[in-house]
Amino acid sequence: MARIITENDRYPDTRWNRTIRAEERVQWLLEMRNLPGYGQVAFFKGRHVIGRDRQIVEGVYLGAYAREAIVVSERDGRLEEVYRTMRRLLGTFPSRLDEAVIIRVVHEYVRELLPGGAGATEAIVRKHIGRNDEDRKIDLTLFIEGRAGVCRHRALLGGYLVEKLIRDKILVGSCSIDRNETDEGGHAWVRFTSKQTARILISDAGLDECGDIFKVEPKWGYRRPEDNAPVDGPIPSLVKKSPLFDELDAAVAAVSLLWAVWHFGLSRLF
Numbered sequence: 001m002a003r004i005i006t007e008n009d010r011y012p013d014t015r016w017n018r019t020i021r022a023e024e025r026v027q028w029l030l031e032m033r034n035l036p037g038y039g040q041v042a043f044f045k046g047r048h049v050i051g052r053d054r055q056i057v058e059g060v061y062l063g064a065y066a067r068e069a070i071v072v073s074e075r076d077g078r079l080e081e082v083y084r085t086m087r088r089l090l091g092t093f094p095s096r097l098d099e100a101v102i103i104r105v106v107h108e109y110v111r112e113l114l115p116g117g118a119g120a121t122e123a124i125v126r127k128h129i130g131r132n133d134e135d136r137k138i139d140l141t142l143f144i145e146g147r148a149g150v151c152r153h154r155a156l157l158g159g160y161l162v163e164k165l166i167r168d169k170i171l172v173g174s175c176s177i178d179r180n181e182t183d184e185g186g187h188a189w190v191r192f193t194s195k196q197t198a199r200i201l202i203s204d205a206g207l208d209e210c211g212d213i214f215k216v217e218p219k220w221g222y223r224r225p226e227d228n229a230p231v232d233g234p235i236p237s238l239v240k241k242s243p244l245f246d247e248l249d250a251a252v253a254a255v256s257l258l259w260a261v262w263h264f265g266l267s268r269l270f
Contacts, residue, residue: 014221016180019051022062078141107203107210110158116148151206155188
């Protein structure tokens with residue numbers, strides 16, 4: 001398997017090859033199989049490897065270096081219950097939701113469910129699979145039950161929730177677990193690309209950054225090498241709207257954001 005390194009000149013020393021390196025590292029354990037809607041992808045011990053622009057649910061997330069292999073599975077119903085709880089939360093919003101507000105709610109929900117950091121996360125791994133250097137499978141729900149996770153666990157949970165919202169037509173677009181590395185280390189987050197507005201929204205629950213990829217503070221190099229900032233003026237919509245409809249959207253978005261401020265607390269949103 002050839003090694004491919006994609007450089008991103010916007011952020012010095014940013015490399016976008018962590019999934020490729022993970023697959024190279026365990027290539028003798030992989031088999032190429034068809035994943036409906038995604039073509040031929042690598043499967044690890046019966047599950048597809050989660051990577052950029054790949055399905056999240058029922059996949060497994062491998063590290064660029066050997067560590068726990070995180071499984072995102074609905075098999076026992078626990079993850080679906082987490083999603084249903086979030087849907088009930090969204091149900092308390094006004095009837096029309098701005099997609100940026102929905103991503104913000106997902107972001108805050110993930111931070112509530114996985115508040116613990118590296119020490120607590122490692123304790124969960126040791127408790128359930130022992131040594132953390134052998135790519136042993138562990139279910140994402142164990143981290144939710146233990147209320148701890150680092151960037152990869154938070155990104156997987158957020159990505160799963162966004163993917164489910166897309167499948168249920170609450171959001172219209174695509175979702176990806178993006179990750180890259182700099183000389184400081186690796187990092188992972190959620191990327192949502194809207195088919196309605198062409199906006200790219202990110203949720204980085206690890207560094208607590210959420211919003212438009214071209215407007216968030218540069219806590220990390222979130223932009224892919226091919227991402228280009230929109231030209232001056234409004235982002236073109238893929239759906240034509242009347243001026244009245246646009247004004248209504250803005251009003252509903254404002255009400256939704258005020259609701260989120262009230263629910264989560266001003267300091268947690270901004």
